[in-house]
Every structure is written in structure tokens, then in C-alpha cells.
């Protein structure tokens with residue numbers, strides 16, 4: 001997008017009630033309303049055939065969109081108006097086959113390829129954690145192996161379930177095996193809860209991951225954790241994958257594999273804000289299962305999480321544009 005074009009922003013909630021009309025993320029225009037080109041594409045991934053426990057994350061994207069109606073255009077925590085700094089648009093949902101996981105994984109990868117090729121960064125909403133693998137494949141095709149910051153109660157580096165390789169508990173082992181992650185810069189944040197055995201941790205460490213547990217976040221505080229993560233990431237292209245179950249079930253009851261003792265939504269948002277200088281190329285917010293939600297607690301947390309992530313992307317897009325204009 002050239003710098004003279006002004007991004008088309010959200011519907012003005014002082015003129016059209018925010019509860020009126022179909023929900024796009026943050027009431028932003030649809031991709032087709034901005035000529036099919038955008039700098040940040042927000043896309044839903046209605047897929048949950050990879051889950052090991054409660055299903056329902058296929059409905060996560062639309063629940064997040066509904067909860068995002070109350071987002072406002074200025075983000076004081078990052079002193080930025082994300083939708084004025086860059087074009088952000090809602091690209092709708094990727095139509096994935098619920099009956100064939102292998103095909104679904106291919107479809108997500110192809111759809112992500114198409115969007116990334118236009119130069120957009122991707123912010124995906126919903127789905128189970130299986131989808132992180134095809135999204136990472138696509139991002140790695142463009143940027144090479146990327147740094148990964150993974151917020152989750154779970155490691156998701158297990159090998160197989162029922163002999164299946166593509167599940168929501170296995171995407172990051174597959175990604176390391178495929179060489180699409182920069183193994184110098186892999187971190188999990190929010191880890192807690194029972195494992196199958198100590199070996200899970202040994203295997204995870206061998207793959208290259210560092211772990212910040214939810215108790216570490218509580219003891220060390222968000223600023224120190226964000227500093228440490230920033231140092232590990234450096235200026236590498238970064239993918240952030242957020243499993244909403246990184247939050248405590250009190251902050252995110254609407255999810256498929258809840259674990260007690262998690263982070264607060266305030267902690268998650270603050271850590272993300274501490275990463276605003278990182279080169280965030282794409283991100284996902286997964287595992288939002290609205291059937292178990294109450295009062296949109298989970299969907300609201302997820303919508304604010306996606307808002308912080310899109311703010312980071314928009315700020316960087318605007319800064320890069322300014323740099324290139326100065327040259």
C-alpha cells in the first residue's frame with residue numbers, strides 16, 4: 001500500500017451502534033471493501049478436528065469478532081491508533097475440511113500463502129492449536145525459520161495422539177522437525193499443569209524451547225519476563241502463538257483443555273506490550289471455545305489480545321513506511 005492512501009478504519013460507534021450489523025474484527029472493513037489488499041489481514045480459522053478433549057474452537061473466531069465490537073480505535077497502552085497507522089481488514093474465514101485433518105492443514109497453509117504473498121501480516125482468530133503448524137510453514141516460506149513465542153498452559157510438543165501427527169498437542173514438535181523454527185529463539189510462556197512424564201520436559205528442552213511457567217510470571221513479574229523474552233528474540237522475524245488457555249480458567253473458561261493456576265489477562269496483555277519492539281510478522285489466537293464461555297469472558301480476553309498484537313504490527317508497518325520514505 002502506498003503511503004498516500006489513508007487506511008479505512010472501523011465503523012464509527014458514535015454513529016452506528018456497536019451492536020448493530022454483522023461483526024468483523026473491531027468493526028473493521030472486510031478485505032473486499034478495501035480492494036482485496038491490506039497490511040494486516042485478520043482471518044478466522046473455524047477448525048477444531050485436532051482436539052484431544054472438549055471440541056468447540058471452530059466457533060472461536062466468530063466469538064472473538066462479536067466480543068471485539070467494543071474495542072476502540074486508540075490504544076493508550078501502546079500510544080497508538082492501530083487502524084489509522086496501517087490498513088487492517090477482516091479477511092473472513094478460511095474454509096477448512098472438518099473431516100480430514102491433513103487436507104485442513106494444507107488448506108490453511110495455502111490460504112496463508114495467498115495472504116502473505118500480498119505483503120500482509122496475518123492475525124488469525126480461532127481454531128484449535130493444530131493450525132499453528134500450517135501457519136508457521138507459510139510464514140517460514142516467506143521469512144525463513146522464525147522465532148516463536150508460544151503462550152500456553154501446554155507444551156504442544158508431544159509426538160502423536162492415537163498415532164496422529166497433526167493434532168493440537170503436537171504442532172511445535174512437527175514445526176521443529178520441519179526446520180521452520182529458529183531453534184535459538186523458542187519460548188513457551190504460561191506452562192503449568194500435569195504432564196505425561198518428566199520426559200515431556202526433556203524432549204521439549206531438546207527441541208530447543210525455554211519455559212517461563214505461569215508461576216515464574218507471578219514471581220518474577222511481567223517486565224522482567226518481557227525483557228528476557230525480548231533478548232531471546234532479538235531482531236529475528238517473530239511469530240506469536242497464543243493459546244487462550246495460557247490464562248487461568250477464571251480469565252478464560254471458554255476453552256477445551258483448561259488448567260488451574262494460570263496467568264491473568266492483565267499479565268498476558270502487559271507481556272505483549274513489553275514486546276512491542278519485536279519484529280512481529282504474524283500471530284494467532286487459538287483454542288477459544290465459546291460453548292464453555294460465560295459472559296464472553298474468554299472472547300473479550302481474546303479480542304483484547306488480538307488488539308494488542310495488531311497494534312504491534314501496525315506500529316511496525318508505520319515505522320517501516322516512515323523509514324523507507326526518509327530514504
Ligand SMILES: N=C(N)NCCCC(=O)O
Pocket residue numbers: 052053129154156168169243245256257287
Ligand atoms: N493445545 C492445547 N490446548 N492442548 C493440548 C493438550 C494435549 C493433551 O490432551 O494432553
Ligand SMILES: [Zn+2]
Pocket residue numbers: 152153154243245246257287
Ligand atoms: Zn493449551
Ligand SMILES: [Zn+2]
Pocket residue numbers: 129152154156168243287
Ligand atoms: Zn495449545
